[in-house]
Amino acid sequence: MTSYDTILVETRGRVGWITLNRPDALNALNTQVMTDVVAAASAFDADEAIGAIVLTGSERAFAAGADIKEMESKSGLDVLMGDHFGGWAQFAAVRTPVIAAVSGYALGGGCELAMMCDIIIAADTAKFGQPEINLGVIPGMGGSQRLLRAVGYYKAADLILTGRMMDAAEAERSGLVSRVVPAAELLAEAGKTAETIAAKSLPSVYAAKAALDAAMETTLAEGLRFERHVFASLFDTSDQKEGMSAFREKRSPDFTNR
Numbered sequence: 001m002t003s004y005d006t007i008l009v010e011t012r013g014r015v016g017w018i019t020l021n022r023p024d025a026l027n028a029l030n031t032q033v034m035t036d037v038v039a040a041a042s043a044f045d046a047d048e049a050i051g052a053i054v055l056t057g058s059e060r061a062f063a064a065g066a067d068i069k070e071m072e073s074k075s076g077l078d079v080l081m082g083d084h085f086g087g088w089a090q091f092a093a094v095r096t097p098v099i100a101a102v103s104g105y106a107l108g109g110g111c112e113l114a115m116m117c118d119i120i121i122a123a124d125t126a127k128f129g130q131p132e133i134n135l136g137v138i139p140g141m142g143g144s145q146r147l148l149r150a151v152g153y154y155k156a157a158d159l160i161l162t163g164r165m166m167d168a169a170e171a172e173r174s175g176l177v178s179r180v181v182p183a184a185e186l187l188a189e190a191g192k193t194a195e196t197i198a199a200k201s202l203p204s205v206y207a208a209k210a211a212l213d214a215a216m217e218t219t220l221a222e223g224l225r226f227e228r229h230v231f232a233s234l235f236d237t238s239d240q241k242e243g244m245s246a247f248r249e250k251r252s253p254d255f256t257n258r
């Protein structure tokens, strides 16, 4: 398996694990982290043997944001022409479901990275926020758009305009977090959830993720049209026949991803 400078990568069964690994910088997301995460996630995404990905950090920090020291001296033109953060769009576009397992700080780009994932499982120690306003800027990796869709205008405005942090309980109440678990159980819970997804038929998992994406990105009418067509297309898979006959025969399905 390829080795990377800023992340650890591992495969466990049908689950690909990516662990952010810049402990001295609380996993701040510099360009190398972006390059490494995108490469690892794309490799898992291209591998049919992988049915789900877990993205995690350390106990102290999922990620404390984009790397401020790397950005500090850039001009607007540098950021624009270098398409700073542009690579993250490739991570957000992987078809394989990604579970963010968040412990400690998920701030700025860290919160935005979690929001590029499909399920966010938080340790009870997690803290979320978009503190960019304290630095004289605003969220730049999707925070003003994805946070608003996740928690609504008023909570998003509260967080983005004040720069304050919210704890895991508030994040779950607000709809940002899928589940909160005791810190000691975080990785086991994320792993179990990933295994559950990875045991499904991959074409239906890809389709479900694409339909959820459509709901985020389009109107209700277009989303419903998209769902109807994708739903129909799944009836041409062997796994649909297998899933439904297994139900009728009262046994577990044996999916082949075809």
Ligand code: CAA
Pocket (backbone or CB within 6 Å): 024, 025, 026, 028, 029, 064, 065, 066, 067, 068, 069, 085, 105, 107, 108, 109, 110, 112, 131, 132, 135, 138, 139, 140, 141, 142, 143
């Ligand atoms: N960029 C670069 N380095 C960072 C960093 C970041 N975002 N966050 C933490 N670090 C570094 C610190 O500089 C420090 O390094 P040194 O020991 O070399 O000084 C090390 O990580 C440990 O951090 P602290 O000593 O600050 O740890 P703490 O426990 O006292 O505080 C913290 C933790 C509250 C998270 C604090 O580190 C902090 O406020 N970090 C910055 C959070 C932030 O503003 N994030 C948004 C970044 S901008 C962004 O993300 C833009 C975007 O939309 C994409």
